[in-house]
Amino acid sequence: MAPKKNISALNEVAGVSATDFLSNKVAKEIQERRKHKLSESELIAKILAGDKVALSRAITLIESTNPEHLPKANEVIKGCLPYANQSIRIGITGVPGVGKSTFIEAFGKHLTSLGKKVAILAIDPSSSVSHGSILGDKTRMEELVKDEHAFIRPSASGASLGGVARKTREAIILCEACGFDTIIIETVGVGQSETAVHSMVDFFLLLKIAGAGDELQGIKRGIMEMADAVVINKADGDNVKKAFLAKVEFNRALHFFPPKPSGWQPQVTTCSALTKDGISEIWQLIMEYITYTKSNHFFNHKREEQNQYWMLETINEQLKGQFYQHPNVATHLEEIKHKVAQHEISPFVGAITLLDLYKNK
Known part of the structure; x- marks a missing residue:
């Protein structure tokens, strides 16, 4: 039997009409670009020059499960490593429906307005049945995705622990080498993804919403103990008063926990990703934490332990x-x-x- 010929997704399928928006010229350019495989040194050079297309290709390479790609992936990581570790890494978690994507877009836009270069590594849950993922974070962050100072990379969680993409840690190195000074990692929000993300970030932010029974969860250990800040999202309209009451309850709950190794006292604040209220204050809070942990040397100590x-x-x-x-x-x-x-x-x-x-x- 003759081997099955690979058919490009850019070609017209029999019985299916091509869309009016398909440009043959653009399709040809994409096909030619895919054919050209960059060497390790070319990939590294383009990443260091800030090429986001090369960065995407390198992340795809390190995410590959093909054993033949491993040596090339390791070579790219090795070449980028000396230029890494110059960013602030922020983990953001919260249950589905808390507004993580909306919050990250508002937060990311605020950071780029300050001149920051922001990379967002969004972990998308994989189906245990079909093993597929929607990878729709770029669709939800339609404003941020058009920002030239932002890079959004959704990755499937696969079968890795807690839904954290297997190669997220290496993707951080590549993003830092590409010049991104703020790395945001969005967790799936279920299972033990929070534990894994906590082990690769400098600051861990927990998103909550008021009026959903979350106040009682504040006295439970686990995720609350890992959080460096708790943010009550959707504090707008009729929810403003509920958010304030939730803030009071979470503040009380945090006092039941033992002191954190960093010496930092976790804080609770409110925000509205919709109206952008409270977003700038959250960034100020993160910078206070970074300054504090660098002054007592916990920042570097934590990164060493994470490595x-x-x-x-x-x-x-x-x-x-x-x-x-x-x-x-x-x-x-x-x-x-x-x-x-x-x-x-x-x-x-x-x-x-x-x-x-x-x-x-």
Whole structure:
């Protein structure tokens, strides 16, 4: 059987009429650009020159699960690393519906108005059924996406811990090398994505809304303990009074927690991403935190710990990948899974059997 020919998505499908807005010239330019593969040195040079197209291509490269792309990805990261670590990294989380995308757009526009270069790495949840992601953050941030001083990169969470894209940590390095001085990471807002994002940012911001029962959540540990600031969003219209009351409740709740290692006392504030009220104050609060933690040397200490943490996480990830790709494991995995499912052996015996197969190289 002849190999199946790859068909470009830019070509007309039989029975489907091409849109009137399709420019043949533009389509040809895109196809030619895709054909030209940049070398590692070319990618690095373009990234350092601030080329956002090259940055996108490099992030796609490091997100690739193709083993052949790994050496090239590592070479690009190595070339960009000396130019990284010059940004402020901010993690933003909150439950779905709290207005993360609207807030980030308003916040990002404020930062670019101050002359900042902002990169937004948005983690989009992947379906456990179809394994697909919508990746619609650029659509929701329609104003910010047109800003020449902003870069928005939605990435699928895949099967990684807590919904954090597997290569977000490396994407931060590339964005910093490209000249972005403020990196914003938006979490999925569910599961343990907050824990993973907290381990790669300098400042962790928790978005809340009033009148949704969230006030009682304030006394719970976990996410509240990680937050450096709690922001009550949607403080506009009839919600202004509710937001103020929520602010009081969260302030009380924060006093139940032990002091943070940074020595910083988390603060609660309100804002409206719709009217832009309170947005500038949030940036001032973040700058106060950065100044404070740099003065007591916690800022650098935290980054050093984060680097060590991600080294160990990478080891775990690589070992897991090598385990499942091992010929002995790949050959017997389905058979042992079947035996476990049929109660012929216990899950623990099954795991030990596979581990023994892995050791016998």
